[in-house]
Amino acid sequence: EDQVTQSPEALRLQEGESSSLNCSYTVSGLRGLFWYRQDPGKGPEFLFTLYSAGEEKEKERLKATLTKKESFLHITAPKPEDSATYLCAVQAGSTDKLIFGTGTRLQVFP
Amino acid sequence: DTGVSQNPRHKITKRGQNVTFRCDPISEHNRLYWYRQTLGQGPEFLTYFQNEAQLEKSRLLSDRFSAERPKGSFSTLEIQRTEQGDSAMYLCASSQTGANEKLFFGSGTQLSVL
Numbered sequence: 001e002d003q004v005t006q007s008p009e010a011l012r013l014q015e016g017e018s019s020s021l022n023c024s025y026t027v028s029g030l031r032g033l034f035w036y037r038q039d040p041g042k043g044p045e046f047l048f049t050l051y052s053a054g055e056e057k058e059k060e061r062l063k064a065t066l067t068k069k070e071s072f073l074h075i076t077a078p079k080p081e082d083s084a085t086y087l088c089a090v091q092a093g094s095t096d097k098l099i100f101g102t103g104t105r106l107q108v109f110p
Numbered sequence: 111d112t113g114v115s116q117n118p119r120h121k122i123t124k125r126g127q128n129v130t131f132r133c134d135p136i137s138e139h140n141r142l143y144w145y146r147q148t149l150g151q152g153p154e155f156l157t158y159f160q161n162e163a164q165l166e167k168s169r170l171l172s173d174r175f176s177a178e179r180p181k182g183s184f185s186t187l188e189i190q191r192t193e194q195g196d197s198a199m200y201l202c203a204s205s206q207t208g209a210n211e212k213l214f215f216g217s218g219t220q221l222s223v224l
Contacts, residue, residue, distance in 0.1 A: 004152075043114070043201050043215030044153065087152050095166060097143070098213065100152030 002027040002092050006101035013108050016077045021104045023088030024070040033071050034098060035064050036087040044087055047073075078108045112136075114216035116202050122222045123192055130188045131219045135204030142185050143213060144177055145201040153201055159185060160207065192223045 003026045013019055025033065032051050036044035048057045050066040057064050061082065063074040073086055085105045089098040115134040123129050135142050141160050145153035156175065157167045161182035174192075179185040189196055199220050203213040 042217050043203070044213075046212050046214070049212065089152070096141075097155040097158060097166060098153075099155070102150065102152050 002099050004101035006088050006104050010105045013078055015110050018076045021073040025090050027090050027092035029093045032091045034089045038085045080108045080110050083108045114204050114214050116216035116219050120220045124224050128190045130186055133185045133202030139204035139206050141205045143203040144187050147199045194223050197223045
C-alpha cells in the first residue's frame with residue numbers, strides 16, 4: 001500500500017534558524033511528489049512539484065529536493081509568516097489522486 | 111479568477127440527518143476532487159471527477175456518501191444518515207488536465223455532527 005510519512009510532526013524555530021522537513025514515501029511507480037502549505041482554517045496551497053530523483057525547486061526561503069526514497073523541504077532563515085503546516089503528497093501508479101502525509105506543523109518565533 | 115468556492119463554510123447537524131455541500135471550481139478546470147481532513151491529519155482522498163464523469167472513488171468511502179457533478183461545473187457531496195465519525199473538514203479542489211497535479215483547494219466545509 002502506498003504510504004507517505006512526514007517528520008517531525010511539529011517544529012519550533014527561532015526567526016532566522018534554518019532547518020529541514022522530511023517526507024519519506026513508499027509507493028509503486030512514483031509520478032510526482034508535491035509540497036503544500038496549509039494555514040489554519042484554510043485549504044492547502046500548492047508550493048512545489050518534483051518528478052525525479054535529484055530534482056530541486058526553490059521559492060523564496062523554501063527549497064525542495066527529491067531522492068528515490070524521500071524529499072526534504074529546506075527552510076532558510078525563516079520568518080514568523082512561514083508558520084504553517086507543510087504537507088507532502090505523492091501521485092503514483094495509474095491513479096491521479098494525491099496521497100497526503102500527516103504534515104509538519106512549523107512555528108517560527110520572532 | 112475567484113478560486114475554488116465551497117458552501118457552507120460551517121455545518122452543524124444532528125446524528126442521522128442528511129447534509130449536502132457544494133463546490134464551485136475554477137471555471138476553466140475540468141477536474142474536481144473531494145477530500146476529507148480531520149484535526150492533525152492530512153487530507154484523505156474521497157473521489158474525483160473529470161467533467162461530469164466520476165473517475166475514481168475511495169474504497170474506504172461509505173455508501174452513505176455520494177457526489178455528483180452535473181454538467182461538469184459545480185459539484186455536490188451528500189452524506190446521508192450522518193454519524194459522529196463524519197465530523198471533519200471537507201475540502202474541494204480543482205485542476206486542469208495536463209497540469210492535474212497542481213490542485214487548487216477551497217477553504218473547506220467544516221462539518222460537526224452532534
